[in-house]
Structure formats: C-alpha cells, structure tokens
Amino acid sequence: MTQQLELPMQEYLNKNIKEIIGEFPPVADVLNGYDIGCVTCGLGTCLFKDIVGIHDLDPGEEAALLAGIARVIYPDRAVAIPKIERKSKPKSGEVSYSPPMKKLVDEHRLIKRWVAVIPRFIEGLDVTTEAGRRLIRQGIDFIQSYADKFHHAKEEAILFKCFDEDLDIIRTMCADHENARGRVREMLAALARQDRETIAGNLEAYRELLTEHVKKEDEILYRWMDRNLSMKQVGELFAKFHEKDIEFGDTPQKYQEFITRLENKFNTEEKRK
Amino acid sequence: MNEFQGCPGSRTQDFRATATEEEATTGKVKSQLTQWPIQMHLISPTAPYYQGADVLLTADCVGYALGGFHPEYLKGKAIGIACPKLDEGQEEYVEKIKSWLDDARINTLTVLIMQVPCCRGLLALAQEAAQKAGRKVPIKAIVVGLQGEILAEEWV
Numbered sequence: 001m002t003q004q005l006e007l008p009m010q011e012y013l014n015k016n017i018k019e020i021i022g023e024f025p026p027v028a029d030v031l032n033g034y035d036i037g038c039v040t041c042g043l044g045t046c047l048f049k050d051i052v053g054i055h056d057l058d059p060g061e062e063a064a065l066l067a068g069i070a071r072v073i074y075p076d077r078a079v080a081i082p083k084i085e086r087k088s089k090p091k092s093g094e095v096s097y098s099p100p101m102k103k104l105v106d107e108h109r110l111i112k113r114w115v116a117v118i119p120r121f122i123e124g125l126d127v128t129t130e131a132g133r134r135l136i137r138q139g140i141d142f143i144q145s146y147a148d149k150f151h152h153a154k155e156e157a158i159l160f161k162c163f164d165e166d167l168d169i170i171r172t173m174c175a176d177h178e179n180a181r182g183r184v185r186e187m188l189a190a191l192a193r194q195d196r197e198t199i200a201g202n203l204e205a206y207r208e209l210l211t212e213h214v215k216k217e218d219e220i221l222y223r224w225m226d227r228n229l230s231m232k233q234v235g236e237l238f239a240k241f242h243e244k245d246i247e248f249g250d251t252p253q254k255y256q257e258f259i260t261r262l263e264n265k266f267n268t269e270e271k272r273k
Numbered sequence: 274m275n276e277f278q279g280c281p282g283s284r285t286q287d288f289r290a291t292a293t294e295e296e297a298t299t300g301k302v303k304s305q306l307t308q309w310p311i312q313m314h315l316i317s318p319t320a321p322y323y324q325g326a327d328v329l330l331t332a333d334c335v336g337y338a339l340g341g342f343h344p345e346y347l348k349g350k351a352i353g354i355a356c357p358k359l360d361e362g363q364e365e366y367v368e369k370i371k372s373w374l375d376d377a378r379i380n381t382l383t384v385l386i387m388q389v390p391c392c393r394g395l396l397a398l399a400q401e402a403a404q405k406a407g408r409k410v411p412i413k414a415i416v417v418g419l420q421g422e423i424l425a426e427e428w429v
Contacts, residue, residue: 096427096428098411099409099411099428100411231327231350231381231411231413232327232349232381234381234411235327235379235380235381235410238381238409238410238411239380242409
C-alpha cells in the first residue's frame with residue numbers, strides 16, 4: 001500500500017520546482033515558510049529533491065516541509081514521505097565560513113555597499129556634463145572590474161570548478177552573472193548616446209538582481225559548498241584566491257575608496273536637504 | 274563515576290558501559306599512517322611528506338579517543354602529535370609549525386584536540402606559529418569528546 005502511494009511523491013521530487021509551483025501555486029507559500037525563495041528565482045530549474053538538500057534543513061524541518069507540500073499536492077489522502085539522500089554532512093552548530101568562502105563573503109560586503117547607494121546614484125544621474133558622465137563610467141567600471149572580473153571570475157574560474165557545473169544552482173548563479181554583464185553592455189551603449197532613462201532602468205534592474213544574488217550565495221550556496229568541500233579543496237581554493245588577489249594588486253583598495261567617496265558624497269547631500 | 278574532583282584532564286572517568294554498547298566494526302582497519310616519525314620533537318618539518326600537504330596536528334590522546342581516526346581524519350594527511358600538558362620544550366613546536374607553513378608550504382592545518390581545557394594549549398601553539406609565519410593557510414580546530422564524539426569544528 002505504502003509502495004503504491006510513495007511513487008507519485010517520488011516523481012515530484014525529481015521535477016523542477018518552478019513546474020511544481022506552476023501546477024500547485026500554494027507550494028510557494030510552504031517554501032516561503034522555510035525561507036526558501038524559489039518563487040523569486042530567475043531560473044527555477046532546481047529539482048525539488050536538490051532544494052531540500054541544498055537548504056540543509058534539519059531532519060524535523062525537512063519532514064515538515066515535505067509533509068506540507070504533500071498536503072498541497074495530495075489534499076485528499078495521506079502519502080508516505082520519501083527519504084532524501086544527502087551527499088553533504090549534516091550541519092553542526094553555528095555556521096562559520098571556511099577562509100576562502102569568507103573571502104568571497106567579505107567581497108560581497110563592498111558589492112552590497114555599492115548596491116545600497118544605487119538609488120541615490122540614479123537620482124543624481126547626469127549625462128549632460130563630462131563630470132556626470134565620468135561618475136557614471138566609474139560606477140559601471142566598479143560593476144565590470146570589481147564585481148565581475150575580480151569577484152565573479154573567482155567563482156566561475158575557480159570555485160565552481162570544484163563542483164558539477166551543470167548543477168542548477170550553479171547554472172542559476174552563472175545566468176545572474178551573464179544578466180549583469182548584459183546590463184553593463186546596455187548601460188555603456190546608453191551612456192554613449194546620453195540616454196539617462198535606459199541607464200537608470202538598467203541600474204535599478206542590476207540592484208534588484210544583485211540583492212537577490214548575493215543573498216542566495218551568502219545564505220545558501222556558499223554554506224552548501226562549504227559542507228561539501230574537502231579540506232584539500234579548501235586549501236587549494238585559498239591559495240588560488242590569494243594568487244588572484246596578488247594579480248589584482250591594489251585594485252580592490254581603489255574600489256573600496258570609490259565606494260567610500262560615493263557614500264560620503266550622498267550622505268553630505270542628504271544632510272544638506 | 275567521578276572518583277575525585279579536580280583537573281578535568283586527569284579526573285578518573287569510567288566509560289566501560291557506553292563504550293561496549295555499540296558493536297565494534299569487525300575485520301582489520303587499515304592504517305592510514307604514511308610517515309615516521311610523528312612526535313613533534315622528532316619530526317623534521319620539511320620532510321617530503323609535509324611538502325604541500327594537508328597536515329594534522331593532533332593531541333596524543335585523540336588517536337585513542339576517536340574511533341574513526343584513521344579512515345576519517347588521518348587518511349590523505351601528514352601528521353605531527355604532541356601533548357600540550359606534559360611535553361617540554363614546546364617553543365620548538367611553534368618553530369616547527371611555522372616551518373610547515375613557510376618552508377614546507379603546507380596546504381592546510383587541522384588541529385585535533387581533546388575537550389579537556391589543557392588541550393587548548395595545542396591550538397594556542399598553532400595560532401602563535403600561524404601569526405609568526407609569513408604564509409597563511411586555512412586552519413581548522415576540531416574538539417573531540419572523551420568518548421570520541423566531535424564536539425566542535427571551527428575555522429580559526
């Protein structure tokens with residue numbers, strides 16, 4: 001009896017989550033209850049079973065989540081909840097990032113400071129003067145050089161190589177990087193024709209994209225990766241990130257100063273109002 | 274159980290009942306030790322097996338307390354063992370650990386200590402050496418309970 005009922009739920013575990021939400025919209029509320037934000041994800045092709053493993057819920061939460069979703073899918077009958085196998089180690093106490101992951105999280109802090117000033121940066125967009133266009137070019141350069149060539153390149157060329165790059169969560173992150181690159185191309189073209197509205201629209205879209213992207217990496221992806229990396233891999237990543245830092249020299253410091261200048265500029269303007 | 278109070282590192286405790294509760298794995302467990310010597314006073318920090326290696330710095334008692342020590346922790350790693358409570362000349366340990374980082378260019382260092390307070394001294398030695406070293410590597414501290422349970426794992 002249990003065998004017959006278990007099979008359909010097992011099939012859903014192998015479906016991608018967006019399909020399940022499309023077929024059963026209340027599933028989104030169940031996921032939101034566990035801070036699993038698949039609803040706002042741009043790609044949403046992760047398999048249901050992978051989402052449960054990646055979010056590292058404790059066994060009690062995992063069982064409650066699966067039961068909640070089963071109630072949405074099968075409202076009229078009880079189904080047996082299949083056990084999901086995990087490759088990663090179970091969580092033990094307080095989460096602390098390994099040194100290479102901490103380096104990436106620290107880089108996110110500067111990106112988040114940039115994202116936080118974007119609304120005021122948009123308000124002050126000036127495409128009519130050389131000084132205004134220079135400031136816009138500096139903002140775009142931060143995205144291209146610090147956020148992309150320095151930070152995202154560490155992920156794509158080094159970190160993601162430690163994992164199966166066909167994993168949906170990694171494909172989603174790379175798709176976000178590509179999306180950001182597309183925004184940069186559009187902004188540069190708009191700057192050349194002094195099109196303020198297109199720059200503002202792309203900056204706002206970039207702000208929304210990066211806010212979600214950084215949150216997903218800090219809270220889910222990096223922690224999941226840390227649980228799966230061997231000690232040897234942690235050491236190798238640390239060394240390779242260090243090589244990348246040396247290659248970039250004092251460039252990160254230059255961008256720290258740029259963001260601090262922007263924050264001071266906007267804070268001063270705010271006080272004047 | 275506790276026959277006398279005092280230093281938790283030397284307090285008499287009897288685990289006979291719990292230690293035999295679970296059936297032991299049968300068959301020979303293969304040793305994962307790939308070097309000799311292992312005691313910190315005897316090792317050369319630049320020996321070939323330390324070059325670029327993932328290294329375990331282990332308190333003496335850990336090897337006896339941790340049931341899965343060989344397959345789960347020693348496998349694939351080079352090792353040095355010491356007792357931060359009883360060993361003399363521990364300043365030499367600091368120099369050897371520093372040499373692992375700077376000269377042998379080890380990949381990572383894992384410090385395995387017992388839960389007893391005196392064992393923290395081994396972690397302190399590793400941290401002192403890491404501060405003195407010119408090269409940085411990831412260092413993880415693992416605290417082992419008296420009956421072999423993992424009580425804490427943290428990056429330091």
